[in-house]
Amino acid sequence: MRDAELSDLLLRWYDRHARVMPWRVSPQDRKAGAVPDPYRIWLSEVMLQQTTVAAVKDYFHRFTARWPTVSDLAAARDEDVMAEWAGLGYYARARNLLKAARAVVADHGGVFPGTRDGLLSLPGIGPYTAGAVAAIAYDEAATVVDGNVERVMARLFAVNTPLPVAKGELTALAASLTPETRSGDYAQAVMDLGATICTPRNPACGICPWSHACAARDAGIQAELPRKLPKVEKPVRRGTLWLATQSDMILLQRRPDTGLLGGMLGFPGDGWDGAGGEAPAAADWSEIGEIRHTFTHFHLYLTLQAAELPAGSVVSRGHFVSRRDFSPADLPTVMRKAYDRWRDSLSP
DNA sequence: CATACGTGGTA
């Protein structure tokens, strides 16, 4: 079977089964002339990096309601954007989002670059996102390779080379199928196929439009692909978080712009992320419990120390914020876990 | 090329 027949088959499947998403223009609306907004496509694609559609939806609605255009976002305050991103993870995405929005306004007159190569020059936009935005927003015939596409190609062509070694090979195979027309619909179609039918476990080959052409299915090894190199074991780190109040104030600390939870609000800590080393103030600290949290590359156990600081206390780290100006929703999840435990210890 | 970088859902 020729490659063009395979892509046509998938597009016909997509016409009937495209999932509805807040940022997506349906294939029917596209055929009627509707054009996706590059800003919304870019925002959604950055949010979707290593993140599920379900987790992204509410964040996408809040961001687009608050900042409807790239110019609005470019004019936003850093702390507002970081607070709005809190809980979504991979916070470098939010910092780069702002940098890119400001670059679009400052260097491109408020209009997104019109090609994949142009998009690639913006912070936070790599090969996948550049291709996805170019294909979806501009119908450029860009090859789009995400985890779904890697899995679909590995199975369709029975590639036994493990990831990430196989990345280049899978990209070339994906390129061999990418059509010159309806490139945006096609890119979304392959990803939808991977997300709904060609799933990591128990792929639904019985209803797959490509099952007849699938080499892995033919060999009965579809569930074993793509193969992956063994993962390194996560080490355990331990440390302390200091939870201090002073009358109606809470002690918070903005984290450095780079590294773990970069740019996010949190509580002063020590012993687990290279920062600190001692309590931020002399006080009668009492241990109120422990939280555990697993990051991408390590398990973390944090001892929680709480204290009411005497009036006039000098703190070595952080700054006091009135409870009225503090929202736990602005915290990254590990910090919100600590806050929730703290609050529970105060009013059980 | 390997590592750092979050979180919530699922088996």
Place this chain on the structure above:
DNA sequence: TTACCAAGTAT
């Protein structure tokens, strides 16, 4: 409960 997984990028 543990381990894996999700529309990756930067360094």
